[in-house]
Amino acid sequence: MKVAVIGCTHAGTAAIVNTAQLYPEAEITVYERNDNISFLSCGIALYVGGVVKDPQGLFYSSPEKLAELGVKTNMRHEVVLVDTKNKTLRARDLNTGKEFDDAYDKLIVTTGSWPIVPKLEGIDLDNILLSKNYNHSNTIIEKSRHAKHIAVVGAGYIGIELVEAFQLNGKKVTLIDAEPRILSKYLDPEFTNPIEQSLKDHGIELALGEKVSSFKGEGGKVTTVVTDKGEYQADLVILCIGFRPNTELLKGQVDMLDNGAIIVDNYMHTSAPDVFAAGDSCAxxxxxxxxxxxxxxxxxxxxxxxxxxxxxxxxxxxxxxTQGTSGIKIYEDNIAGTGMTEAAAKHEGIDAEAVMITDNYRPEFMPTFEEVQLKVVFERGTRRILGAQIMSKMDLTQSINTISVCIQNGMTVDQLAFIDFFFQPHYNKPWNFLNTAGLQALPKLAESKQPVRV
Structure with a gap:
């Protein structure tokens, strides 16, 4: 069995290693256009901020490790054409420019995503950078050493982590986003409001609800970010606007969403025979x-x-x-979310309710008892849990994994009230705060006049 793999980051590495282990007789060939594989891009801010000292720890595989499994890895090779009907591909050696054809029995497409780069005046000025791969991280570190005022465009996870890292490195930082709130895809205002205040308290300038319109520069280098509401000085700009799937190779050959994300079935098959896809290139x-x-x-x-x-x-x-479960640490706050926010549920047209609790995570007779904020979103009619968000100075983020399982299994907010959680004063109260959220949702049952599903 001849297996060709295009792209070798998270999904690609997982697919390659497991394929090699399950089918040792398979002939596996990998095509990767970068000069490294399996880089944990989620660690860029930690590397930039100096938390991670050795960047090699952010790689969890290598061509040498794959070779030990019998895998042939073609580094700095870009696949320029795929013919799914004839099961062939054409690759270009980026070092020599030479092109050659290859055939496959099974094709695995793990081409990932790439940052969105807006077509704006001044976008080609020097010191306007992306944050995605290892080479980006090294450039950011090198450029930021000499920068005095850094602007980060995009208030998602990557943008927020970078502004914190830059601020801790003593830089003046401006955070710009077209949305009126930071992390608006992940958290409701009850959580983003205090986080925004925390960023301001640390001296970070917030320019929210402002759309970048152009960049100004001198001597070929950026000096100013221009928005529809103002101008912001910056000698270094990091674009963290979002990502698009890298799927041009298969355009017109497999089913995709409007944004180009490949549609796969429950077994990772695309609509083309023997073509599989996974990771950021997929829906x-x-x-x-x-x-x-x-x-x-x-x-x-x-x-x-x-x-x-x-x-x-x-x-x-x-x-x-998936529930899209994720987490982030911003200064002293530990934050996590899963499923839909209340805003997202209503935007989707779902008749949703939410219960919000603020409690101490363990008994007040203990020496310390940090406060926890928890919000659980549920569908009004079915009482089905749709999502949850949590924030605390104490790391209680693993509780969101529990809610993720609840959503996965179609559980109701009423069932959440009575799930069996252990009690020990070092860790929680007789009523775990997850139970408490479910209990607080129970009085709304009389209003909805819906039977409790057990």
Whole structure:
């Protein structure tokens, strides 16, 4: 069996390693256009901020490790053409420019995503950077050493982590986003409001609800970010606007979402025979809505990549879908979320309710008892849990993984009230705060006049 793999990051590495282990007789050839593989891009801010001293720890595989499994890895090779009908591809050696053809029995497409780069005046000025791969991280570190005022465009996870890292490195920082709130895809205002205040308290300038319109410069280098509401001085700009799937190779050959994300079935098959896809190049099954969605996360990627290998020959293990569970630490606050925010549920047209609690995570007779904020979003009619968000100075983020399982299994907010959690004063109260959220939702039952599903 001849297996060709295009791209070798999270999903690609998982697919390759598992395929090699499950099918040792397979001839596996990898095409990767970068000069490194398996870089954990989620660690860029930690590397930039100096938390991670040795960047080699951010790589979890290498061509040498794959070679030990019998895998041939073609580094600095870009696939320029795929013919899914004839099961062939054409690759270009980026070092020599030479092109050659190859054939496959099974094709695994793990081409990932690439940052969105807006077509704006001045976008080609020097010191306007992206934040995606290892080379980007090294450039950011080198350029930021000499920068005095850094502007980060985009208030998602990457943008927020970078502004914190830059501020801790003693830089003046401006955070710009077209949305009126930071992290608006992940958290509701009850959580973003205090985080924004925390950023301001640390001296970070927020320019929210402002759309970047152009960049100004002198001597070929950026000096100013211009928005529809003002201008901001910056001698270094990092673009963190979002990502698009890298799927031009298969355009017109497989089914895709409007944004180009490849649609796969529960077994990671695309609509083309013997062509599989996984990771940031794909749409996923989003359990809260039951629809296909584009949610590029490393956790989704490694699961999907592993399932590609498991289902390469026969359909054995179906994908369970995802809740888009994620977390972030911003200064002293530990934050996590899963599923839909209340705003997202209403935008989707779902008749949603939410319960918000603020409690101490363990008994007040203990020496310390940090406060925890928890919000659980649920559908009014069915009482089905749609999502949850948590924030505390104490790291209680693992509780969101529990809610993720609840959503995965279609549980109701009423069931959450009575789930069996252990009690020990070092860790929690007799009523775990997850139970408490469910209990506080119970009085709303009389209003909705819906029977409790048990």
């Amino acid at each position: 996923i099954h989003y359990n809260p809505t039951g629809k296909k969605a584009y949610i590029p996360l490393a956790t989704n990627a490694v699961r999907m990549g592993t399932l590609v290998a498991r289902n390469l020959v026969n359909n054995t293990i179906p994908y369970m879908g």
